[in-house]
Amino acid sequence: MAHQFPALTSEQKKELAEIAQCIVANGKGILAADESVGTMGNRLQRIKVENTEENRRQFREILFTVDNSINQSIGGVILFHETLYQKDSQGKLFRNILKEKGIVVGIKLDQGGAPLAGTNKETTIQGLDGLSERCAQYKKDGADFGKWRAVLRIDNQCPSKLAIQENANALARYASICQQNGLVPIVEPEVIPDGDHDLEHCQYVTEKVLAAVYKALNDHHVYLEGTLLKPNMVTAGHACTKKYTPEQVAMATVTALHRTVPAAVPGICFLSGGMSEEDATLNLNAINLCPLPKPWKLSFSYGRALQASALAAWGGKAANKKATQEAFMKRALANCQAAKGQYVHTGSSGAASSQSLFTACYTY
Numbered sequence: 001m002a003h004q005f006p007a008l009t010s011e012q013k014k015e016l017a018e019i020a021q022c023i024v025a026n027g028k029g030i031l032a033a034d035e036s037v038g039t040m041g042n043r044l045q046r047i048k049v050e051n052t053e054e055n056r057r058q059f060r061e062i063l064f065t066v067d068n069s070i071n072q073s074i075g076g077v078i079l080f081h082e083t084l085y086q087k088d089s090q091g092k093l094f095r096n097i098l099k100e101k102g103i104v105v106g107i108k109l110d111q112g113g114a115p116l117a118g119t120n121k122e123t124t125i126q127g128l129d130g131l132s133e134r135c136a137q138y139k140k141d142g143a144d145f146g147k148w149r150a151v152l153r154i155d156n157q158c159p160s161k162l163a164i165q166e167n168a169n170a171l172a173r174y175a176s177i178c179q180q181n182g183l184v185p186i187v188e189p190e191v192i193p194d195g196d197h198d199l200e201h202c203q204y205v206t207e208k209v210l211a212a213v214y215k216a217l218n219d220h221h222v223y224l225e226g227t228l229l230k231p232n233m234v235t236a237g238h239a240c241t242k243k244y245t246p247e248q249v250a251m252a253t254v255t256a257l258h259r260t261v262p263a264a265v266p267g268i269c270f271l272s273g274g275m276s277e278e279d280a281t282l283n284l285n286a287i288n289l290c291p292l293p294k295p296w297k298l299s300f301s302y303g304r305a306l307q308a309s310a311l312a313a314w315g316g317k318a319a320n321k322k323a324t325q326e327a328f329m330k331r332a333l334a335n336c337q338a339a340k341g342q343y344v345h346t347g348s349s350g351a352a353s354s355q356s357l358f359t360a361c362y363t364y
C-alpha cells in the first residue's frame with residue numbers, strides 16, 4: 001500500500017497547521033456565533049426581541065465591536081452565512097472587524113440533519129453537495145476555518161452503529177474538502193446530553209464515537225495537525241438524578257479523549273451543550289487541571305455559554321451596549337483562564353451565568 005497520491009502539499013499543510021494553532025494559542029478559544037436564523041430566533045424570543053435580520057445584526061455588531069483586548073481570549077469566531085456578509089453601522093464588514101483584531105474567521109458549513117431511515121430517529125448531516133465550491137468562495141471571502149456539527153443521541157438502541165459510521169464518514173469527507181480549499185475543519189461530533197444515562201455511559205459512547213471519527217479521518221487522508229476537534233464534554237444525561245463534580249466530569253472527559261484522539265491534533269475546543277455559563281467554565285478549568293497526559297490544547301468553542309449573559313444584558317436595546325459587551329468580555333476572560341487551568345470562581349457571577357441553557361433535542 002504505497003503512499004503515492006499526497007492529499008496536500010507541504011505549503012498547504014503549513015498554512016492549515018498555522019491557522020489551527022493560532023486559534024487555540026495561549027488559552028484562546030472560539031466564539032460560536034454561527035446560530036442559524038431559526039436557532040437565533042429561539043434565543044431572541046427568550047428576551048422578547050423579534051427575529052429580524054437587523055436585530056441579529058445589531059446583537060452581533062455589539063459582540064464584534066467589543067474592546068480589542070478580546071483577542072487575548074478569543075482566537076476565532078464562527079459565523080453563519082448571513083453574518084459573514086453583514087456590516088456594522090459604519091458600513092464595515094464584520095469579518096474585517098474581526099480580522100483587524102487578529103481573530104480568525106470561521107464559517108458554519110453543515111446544512112442541517114436528515115433522518116436515517118430504519119433507526120430510532122437518528123440523523124446524518126447534509127451539506128456535502130457543492131461543498132468544495134462553497135469552501136473556495138468562503139476562503140476568498142475571508143474565512144480560514146469551517147465547522148460541521150454531527151449529532152449523536154444516547155438511548156436504548158442509540159447511537160446505532162449506522163449513525164456512528166455515517167456521521168464519522170460525513171465528518172471526514174467534509175474535513176478533507178475543507179483542507180483542499182485551505183480551511184481548517186472543526187470536526188464536531190456532538191453526543192447530545194438528552195437522556196437519563198450516567199457519566200460512565202456517556203464516556204463509553206463518546207469513546208466509540210471519537211474512535212470512529214479518527215478512523216474515518218485517517219481513511220480520508222485528513223491532515224490532523226490542520227484540524228480542531230469540537231466534542232461534548234463527558235457528562236451525565238440531563239435527566240440523570242446522580243450529580244457529578246467538575247473533577248469527575250474532567251476525569252471522564254480526558255480519559256475518553258486520551259484513549260481516542262491522536263496527539264497530532266493541536267486543539268480540542270469543547271461545545272457547551274446547554275451547561276450554564278459557570279458550569280461550562282468550571283468544567284473546562286477542571287479538565288485543564290486533570291492529572292492525565294494532555295498532548296492537545298484544551299479550550300472552548302462555546303455558543304450559549306459565551307452569549308447567554310450578554311443576550312440577557314442586551315434585551316434588544318442599543319442603550320445596553322456597554323453592559324452587553326462587559327458580560328461577553330467577562331465570560332470570554334473566564335474561559336480563557338479556564339483553558340489554562342487558572343479560573344477562580346468568585347461567587348459573583350450573576351444570576352444569568354448559573355442558569356441551565358439546556359434545550360431538549362437541540363438540533364437546529
Ligand SMILES: O=P(O)(O)OC[C@@]1(O)O[C@H](CO)[C@@H](O)[C@@H]1O
Pocket residue numbers: 032033034035036039078149188271272273274301302303304305363
Ligand atoms: O452548545 P453550544 O456551545 O451552545 O453551541 C455549540 C454549537 O455547535 O451548536 C450550535 C448550534 O448549531 C452552534 O451555534 C454552535 O457552534
